[in-house]
Amino acid sequence: MMDITKLTAYETVKRIKSGEIGVKETLLSYLKKIEEREDLIKTFILIDRDRAIKKAEELDQLEHKEGLLFGLPVAIKDNINVYGYEATAGSKILKGYVSLYDASVVESIKRENGIILGKTNCDEFAMGSSTENSAFFPTRNPVNLEYVPGGSSGGSAACVAAEEVAIAIGSDTGGSIREPAAFCGVVGLKPTYGRVSRYGLIAFASSLDVIGPLSKDVRDAALMLNVIAGFDAHDETTVDIKVDDYLDILEGNIKGKKIGVIKEVMDFEVQKELKDALESSIQKLKGEGCEILEISIPYLKYALPSYYIIAPSEASSNLARFDGVRYGYESDGAYLREFYENTRTEGFGDEVKRRILIGTFALSEGYFEDYYLKASKVRRIIEMDFENAFEQVDALILPTTATTAFKLNEKKSPLEMYMTDIFTIPVNLAGLPAISVPAGTDKAGLPVGVQLVGKWFEEALLLRIAHHIEE
Amino acid sequence: MYKPTIGLEIHLQLMTESKIFCSCSTEFAAKPNTHICPVCIGLPGALPVLNEKVIEYGVMLGIALNCTINEVSSFYRKNYFYPDLPKGYQITQYAIPLAKDGFLEIVTENQRKMIRIEKAHIEEDSGKSIHTGDITESEYSFIDFNRSGVPLMEIVTYPDIESPDEAYEFLNLLRSIARYLGVSTGDMEKGALRCDVNISVSKDEVMGTKVEIKNLNSFRSVKRALEYEIKRQTKLIEEGRTVVKETRHFDEKDGTTKAMRTKEELNDYRYFPEPDLPPLIISGDFIEEIGQRIPELPNQKMRRFIEDYSLSIDYARSIAYVPSFSKYFESIIAFTGKPREVANFIMVNISNYLNETGKDIEEVPFGKEEFKELLDLIDSKIISLNIAKNVLDDSIRSGKSPSEIVREKGLSQVTDEDTLRSMIVEVLKENEMQVRQYLAGKTKVIGFLVGAVMKKSGGKANPDLVNKILLKELETLRQ
Known part of the structure; x- marks a missing residue:
């Protein structure tokens, strides 16, 4: 008998629509898989079997099987609001907060008849690269349980890799979709900033946060982007630019496309297997008739320091609302200030507090110009570096990470952890679309990812190129 | 002689139907927490979307205050913790306000004076904390988020004001302009207009130390607080003591100002650009279109009443500053002429009637026809001006026409x-x-x-x- 959980999301929807498999049947296959594996991997913070089954039964009754995601189980990162479910963003401070509304992406998924299966684990407020910063429990890499799945969308990456769900939604502020995708051997797409609504995404760094899919292949990423992309009246940072049919354009050739290799990437120490994987992807592109050019992003090395000023600055303000007054965790205190201090001291984890402190400092009077403002200028320069690059090429190719996944508790200092994102962060600073595609494994059998970066709002070409290099 | 230097910081609630960043109603005095949504109570993940009506009102007020409208302005976050500030920051404008470099010309005791306006920007209001009893002893507090996200325009003047009377007149004119434009009720009692003042006194060109006064709940409070503060600061200097730079609270009961705890002042608001809102871009055409919709404003009306109708400053101001009064006045004189006489009747007899009955001028049952009749009776010397006043008073109350009253009461003049x-x-x-x-x-x-x-x-x-x-x-x- 066919194992439904082996199918891609695209295949699953196709077969459900053709009547080959049922919606409930599909869902039960996934629930069974979850039952077998979840205890070891721990990807979900919340699973609502009953609500999902009820929805599946409803869909099975329908005569017309409409919707791009008809009957497809979808997992949502826990920093995204789903009506009626707790949304903790992996933080103790939001324990008990139940969403009163659907995020725009969730609304879109529901509209296309996808089934929300549950909420996935993540680093607290998406701050981290290993999902070890979750206030509840770490998630493990399904490929090898001793290793982290990456983060912060580690739960979403792991549940797709473990075939516990067909497709998952994550968020990417500095690499939080692409890095776990690379670590778990799945596809992770970070769309252009402004392409997908952030309404309902619990903000970490508003000018960098982007929602995107983690999927089994590029086609599935295209399918989900078809559902979630577009202008949203609830988010003024979304842009009203034509949304292509990303599935439609996937197959076309990429002959004559110019692909840039960033010179400065090799200034960093990169694991040998990742260099090899990059090289073989480049060879594939050449084989498809692409032209490979070396280009320069001179300010690449300043991306990380700039990011670690801008993101914490915005976070310090975004996280101010978690004060225990209206929802979530609430401590006590003899007077207001003490109440705030106790609530936030007990409610936030160390990494979150560290970033709030960095951000608060960077925005303070007398430091604003030297930190926040300078970092913003550097960000603008990096953006210009990319603008120049994209005058010469159609896409860039580089490793997603410098190493494959690391073991739980392996990275001791915050700085070591921050370095994990050196190749993903510059892309967020520039707001560009990027995708991580699996490209083999290292000696230890851990997945390797290759990253493609496209021009602003040109996800169509990006996906097409990615489709050509995926295995 | 000590000279006071005064600057005002005014918050006007813009009377749009919905809030500045969400579609909740701005209805005043509704049941607490009934006009709220994820955006205005700061639920995780909610995002602001700017209400275009707020821009329209803001631009209109900016133009009326003779400001330059910035075609590109931006929003910032002002960060501080308080329970009635649900996001932990207020979305406001900072580096580039919607409007800047304006002025208003005020008239006091026959003197015209220019008060320059530094800037006018739009921002959101906070919720409202309701304490049980005194704030320092209150066991718990209530928060009403209905007000959270109500649009405000903050107007900051240069320190061009030199007396409590000028401050009063500036506020009076500003409120009147807002009412003419229909952008704010300007009701200070309902919090639709709030005013903080900065004041220093000095004997010479060297500026004195600036003191800020808060908690001013009426125009009269502004005047009283300033009068008290001028005396207090003058006395300190005369006694050779120093004025402390601080924020003081006006105490309505005893008419004094009291220092606030200094801790409340040590706020670093950590302003930075609001990443959830793109820069606000307004086209020149839009600004022009709004400009054309601005009606004759009260100060222009007042000048016209003085110049064309020879009204006294007081009467001209009193009529011109209240839109319903000037509408009434102008509709009558367009029919009857004789603006001085009509102004007199309005300011004495009709005002008295309104005070007595608590009615609005729109409800006065004495329109242009009645006025014409009354003025004709005077013209044809059937009654004197004094008798006419009694006739008017009688007519408003009894509903009888002026000639009817003259006939019934035998009030015709003796001309034999x-x-x-x-x-x-x-x-x-x-x-x-x-x-x-x-x-x-x-x-x-x-x-x-x-x-x-x-x-x-x-x-x-x-x-x-x-x-x-x-x-x-x-x-x-x-x-």
Whole structure:
């Protein structure tokens, strides 16, 4: 008998629509898989079997099987609001907060008849690269349980890799979709900033946060982007630019496309297997008739320091609302200030507090110009570096990470952890679309990812190129 | 002589139907926490979307305040913790405000004066904390988020104001302009207009130390607080003591200002650009279109009333500053002419009636037809101006027409010369002393004699005729 959980999301929807498999049947296959594996991997913070089954039964009754995601189980990162479910963003401070509304992406998924299966684990407020910063429990890499799945969308990456769900939604502020995708051997797409609504995404760094899919292949990423992309009246940072049919354009050739290799990437120490994987992807592109050019992003090395000023600055303000007054965790205190201090001291984890402190400092009077403002200028320069690059090429190719996944508790200092994102962060600073595609494994059998970066709002070409290099 | 230097910081609630960043209603005094949504109570993941009506109102007010409108302005976050500030920051404008470099010309005691406006920007209001009893002893507090996200325009003046009266007049004019534009009720009692003041006093060109005063709940409070503060600061300097740079609270009960705890002032708001909102871009066409919709403003109206109708400053201001008054006034004089007389009736008789009954001027049952009738009665000398006032008072209250009242009460003037002459002769007999004085050259007593005749006639004698006949009779006596 066919194992439904082996199918891609695209295949699953196709077969459900053709009547080959049922919606409930599909869902039960996934629930069974979850039952077998979840205890070891721990990807979900919340699973609502009953609500999902009820929805599946409803869909099975329908005569017309409409919707791009008809009957497809979808997992949502826990920093995204789903009506009626707790949304903790992996933080103790939001324990008990139940969403009163659907995020725009969730609304879109529901509209296309996808089934929300549950909420996935993540680093607290998406701050981290290993999902070890979750206030509840770490998630493990399904490929090898001793290793982290990456983060912060580690739960979403792991549940797709473990075939516990067909497709998952994550968020990417500095690499939080692409890095776990690379670590778990799945596809992770970070769309252009402004392409997908952030309404309902619990903000970490508003000018960098982007929602995107983690999927089994590029086609599935295209399918989900078809559902979630577009202008949203609830988010003024979304842009009203034509949304292509990303599935439609996937197959076309990429002959004559110019692909840039960033010179400065090799200034960093990169694991040998990742260099090899990059090289073989480049060879594939050449084989498809692409032209490979070396280009320069001179300010690449300043991306990380700039990011670690801008993101914490915005976070310090975004996280101010978690004060225990209206929802979530609430401590006590003899007077207001003490109440705030106790609530936030007990409610936030160390990494979150560290970033709030960095951000608060960077925005303070007398430091604003030297930190926040300078970092913003550097960000603008990096953006210009990319603008120049994209005058010469159609896409860039580089490793997603410098190493494959690391073991739980392996990275001791915050700085070591921050370095994990050196190749993903510059892309967020520039707001560009990027995708991580699996490209083999290292000696230890851990997945390797290759990253493609496209021009602003040109996800169509990006996906097409990615489709050509995926295995 | 110590000279005060005063600057104002005013918050005006813009009376849009929905809030600045969400579609919740701005209805005042609704049941607490009934006009709220994920955006205005700061639920995780909610995002602001700018209400275009707020821009329209903001631009309109900016133009009326003679400001330059920035075609590109931006939003910032002002970060601080307080329970009624649900996001932990207020979305406001900072580096580039919607409007800047304006002015208003005020008139006090016949003097015109320019008060420059530094900037006017749009922002969101916070929720409202309701404490049980005194804030320091309150066991717990309530928070009403209905007000959270109500649009405000903050207007900051340069320190061009030099007296409490000027401050009062500036606020009065500003409120009137807002009402004419229909962008704010300006009701200070309902919190639709809030005002903080900065004040220093100085003997010479060297500026004194600036003190900020908060908790001003009415125009009168602003004036009282400033008067008190001028005295307090002047006294400190005279005694050789120093004025401390601080924020003080006005105490409505005893009319004094008191220092606030300094801790409350040590706020670093950590302003930075609001990443959830793109820069606000307004086209020149839009600004022009809004500019064309601005009606004649109260200060222009007032000047016109003075110049064209010779109204006194006080009457011109009182009528011009209240849109319903000037609408009433202008609709009447367009029909009747005689603006001075009409203004008089409005400011004395009709104002009294409104005060007595608590009614609005729109409800006054004395329109242009009635005015025309009344003014015609005066013109044709059937009644005197004094009688006319009584007729008006009677007509508003009884609903009868002026001629009806004159007829029923027999108020027509006595114009029969024989009747008047006999009354005058009687008066002259009764006041021999005054007659002697008059004949001795003290002509001022004529006023007294006229008054006596008027009294005898029950006010109905035609004053012009009385004068004429009286003089003639006195001359006869001289011979």
